[in-house]
Amino acid sequence: MVKLSAIQQEVQKISEAIASVINMDVIISDNAFNKIGDTKRHFDEDVKYIKDTYVIGKVIQTGKALVISEKEEGENCSVCKEKEKCNLQAMICIPIKYEKKTLGAIGIIAITETYRKTLLENQANLIEFLERMADLIISKGLEQEATNKLQIVKNQMVSIISSIDEGIIAIDESGHIIYTNTVINHALNIMPEELKEKTIYDILSQSYIEKLINEKVQFSDIEVLINRNRREFHALVSSKPVELGGKSTGFILIFRKMEDIYKVVNKISLSNLSTTFEDIIGTSSEIEQTKEKARRVANSDSTMLILGESGTGKELFARAIHYSSNRKNKPFIAFNCAAIPESLLESELFGYEEGAFTGAVKGGRLGKFQLAQGGTIFLDEIGDVPIHLQTKLLRVLQEKRFEKIGGQKSIALDVRIIAATNKHLEGMVENGEFREDLYYRLSVIPIHIPPLRERLGDIKILLEFFLKQHNQKLNKNIKGFSPEVEAVLLNNKWKGNVRELENVVEYAINMETTSYITMNSIPLKIKNLQGEKFSPKKIIPIEKMEKELIKEALMLYGNSVTGKNMSADALGIGMATLYRKIKKYKLE
Numbered sequence: 001m002v003k004l005s006a007i008q009q010e011v012q013k014i015s016e017a018i019a020s021v022i023n024m025d026v027i028i029s030d031n032a033f034n035k036i037g038d039t040k041r042h043f044d045e046d047v048k049y050i051k052d053t054y055v056i057g058k059v060i061q062t063g064k065a066l067v068i069s070e071k072e073e074g075e076n077c078s079v080c081k082e083k084e085k086c087n088l089q090a091m092i093c094i095p096i097k098y099e100k101k102t103l104g105a106i107g108i109i110a111i112t113e114t115y116r117k118t119l120l121e122n123q124a125n126l127i128e129f130l131e132r133m134a135d136l137i138i139s140k141g142l143e144q145e146a147t148n149k150l151q152i153v154k155n156q157m158v159s160i161i162s163s164i165d166e167g168i169i170a171i172d173e174s175g176h177i178i179y180t181n182t183v184i185n186h187a188l189n190i191m192p193e194e195l196k197e198k199t200i201y202d203i204l205s206q207s208y209i210e211k212l213i214n215e216k217v218q219f220s221d222i223e224v225l226i227n228r229n230r231r232e233f234h235a236l237v238s239s240k241p242v243e244l245g246g247k248s249t250g251f252i253l254i255f256r257k258m259e260d261i262y263k264v265v266n267k268i269s270l271s272n273l274s275t276t277f278e279d280i281i282g283t284s285s286e287i288e289q290t291k292e293k294a295r296r297v298a299n300s301d302s303t304m305l306i307l308g309e310s311g312t313g314k315e316l317f318a319r320a321i322h323y324s325s326n327r328k329n330k331p332f333i334a335f336n337c338a339a340i341p342e343s344l345l346e347s348e349l350f351g352y353e354e355g356a357f358t359g360a361v362k363g364g365r366l367g368k369f370q371l372a373q374g375g376t377i378f379l380d381e382i383g384d385v386p387i388h389l390q391t392k393l394l395r396v397l398q399e400k401r402f403e404k405i406g407g408q409k410s411i412a413l414d415v416r417i418i419a420a421t422n423k424h425l426e427g428m429v430e431n432g433e434f435r436e437d438l439y440y441r442l443s444v445i446p447i448h449i450p451p452l453r454e455r456l457g458d459i460k461i462l463l464e465f466f467l468k469q470h471n472q473k474l475n476k477n478i479k480g481f482s483p484e485v486e487a488v489l490l491n492n493k494w495k496g497n498v499r500e501l502e503n504v505v506e507y508a509i510n511m512e513t514t515s516y517i518t519m520n521s522i523p524l525k526i527k528n529l530q531g532e533k534f535s536p537k538k539i540i541p542i543e544k545m546e547k548e549l550i551k552e553a554l555m556l557y558g559n560s561v562t563g564k565n566m567s568a569d570a571l572g573i574g575m576a577t578l579y580r581k582i583k584k585y586k587l588e
């Protein structure tokens with residue numbers, strides 16, 4: 001709502017301007033009876049507050065204009081107690097209105113007979129003039145109201161911008177800094193007043209800033225490392241245009257702190273795949289010893305080399321080591337050196353600056369080493385790293401620093417390295433395919449994961465584990481493996497180790513239509529390996545044999561009453577005996 005008291009100074013000036021034009025006295029009041037303009041000649045003493053008995057007070061109350069032509073006889077003055085002190089001879093007073101509301105009143109007063117005459121003779125013109133003045137006062141009030149609102153919005157914006165975690169620099173279209181928030185002031189160790197006299201080129205002089213200002217080319221998530229006043233600010237910067245009526249009036253630069261980005265990476269990698277040694281299934285002494293060794297060295301920062309055939313659980317071990325170490329709240333980044341074309345390996349590992357090579361993404365890119373800062377990097381298939389990159393890797397391991405491709409600055413590396421391979425690295429060293437010095441650097445702590453064929457005792461427990469896991473995943477309720485299947489799976493030569501075994505169980509659960517995994521749902525590849533040859537030659541106890549035969553019959557004919565009847569027939573026993581044995585062997 002427009003408040004005239006907020007523009008008292010302007011109103012006073014207007015009252016003086018009116019008085020000098022018409023050479024009469026002027027008084028202006030707001031609707032709370034506060035005098036906001038007065039030329040002070042009409043009264044013997046200074047009027048502080050407008051009373052409702054005054055002419056102007058009445059106009060405010062009624063919202064209607066009044067013309068007093070004679071003080072003595074006029075009905076409006078005869079009751080006034082202050083009549084004696086008042087020099088008024090005649091008066092024109094009109095309300096100041098906005099949207100049908102009276103916001104105040106404005107009056108002109110003649111204090112001599114001559115002026116009285118002039119006032120009355122020019123009544124119509126003077127009323128019109130006063131109405132124009134009232135409009136002027138209203139427009140001043142509206143202006144002030146808009147300015148107040150703008151100031152409030154500005155204050156709110158500043159409070160919001162100062163409370164966010166991102167650094168903000170606002171620049172005009174030629175690059176002059178017009179605003180910086182507290183994050184930036186703190187990160188650059190500088191007072192806001194100092195920055196306001198500078199241009200953005202004093203902070204960032206890269207080509208993307210020039211392009212932004214000269215060609216209005218936006219950018220996003222460019223990595224910057226700013227060193228100022230003994231402080232280092234590492235962030236990703238993006239630009240946003242500020243437009244007015246479709247025209248650019250400047251830009252906002254938003255800086256996201258690198259440490260916050262690492263935190264996000266960390267959160268994502270942590271929430272998804274946190275692994276403990278308990279997640280490594282197996283009770284054989286071989287796996288138990290390996291787990292024990294890994295547990296002991298988990299907290300060390302030394303480089304580790306995990307050796308083992310494909311699918312033995314090398315990555316699982318690396319994860320369990322990381323999540324048992326004191327780096328567990330920092331990122332675990334797994335990287336398969338064989339899964340990326342040789343030409344991209346280096347940039348994937350170390351990242352690159354914008355324009356480092358043809359095809360480089362605008363703004364450059366973070367490498368895996370940088371994403372793993374503070375945590376662990378798992379370099380799988382390390383044997384597939386080409387020789388030239390082995391040299392760079394060795395230097396990084398020795399110096400604990402690295403540069404991005406095309407980058408000038410060297411970045412300190414705080415990452416634990418766990419490498420893994422299923423290749424015979426020593427043989428590769430002998431053949432000159434793998435650098436000997438790198439091999440020794442990597443294998444400070446070697447860990448060998450035994451293949452499944454060396455720990456046959458773990459197969460059964462792994463089968464049960466994967467059955468439960470994939471039952472849950474696929475929303476199935478398969479109760480177990482038929483004896484024939486179990487024998488085939490226990491005797492299989494698992495070339496692909498645990499991964500292959502897991503895949504077979506997952507496949508079988510998908511295919512199986514009864515409540516036990518039967519030979520029908522075992523992949524052909526496994527069946528063919530065993531084929532006709534399979535016949536359990538082992539002597540087993542009669543009771544076990546009986547249990548298995550009943551189990552198989554029930555699987556074949558089903559658990560319904562008819563199924564049980566058929567099973568009893570096929571087994572050559574009566575129904576009562578079958579029920580007794582089902583209960584005895586807990587087959588339901």
Ligand SMILES: Nc1ncnc2c1ncn2[C@@H]1O[C@H](COP(=O)(O)OP(=O)(O)OP(=O)(O)O)[C@@H](O)[C@H]1O
Pocket residue numbers: 279280281282308309310311312313314315316317380422498499502
């Ligand atoms: N002991 C284990 N207990 C439970 N799951 C296991 C075990 N070993 C391996 N796995 C599972 O087998 C699969 C393969 O494991 P992982 O990827 O760790 O093997 P890897 O040796 O790193 O394989 P590659 O050499 O192909 O990289 C994963 O799904 C993993 O969870």
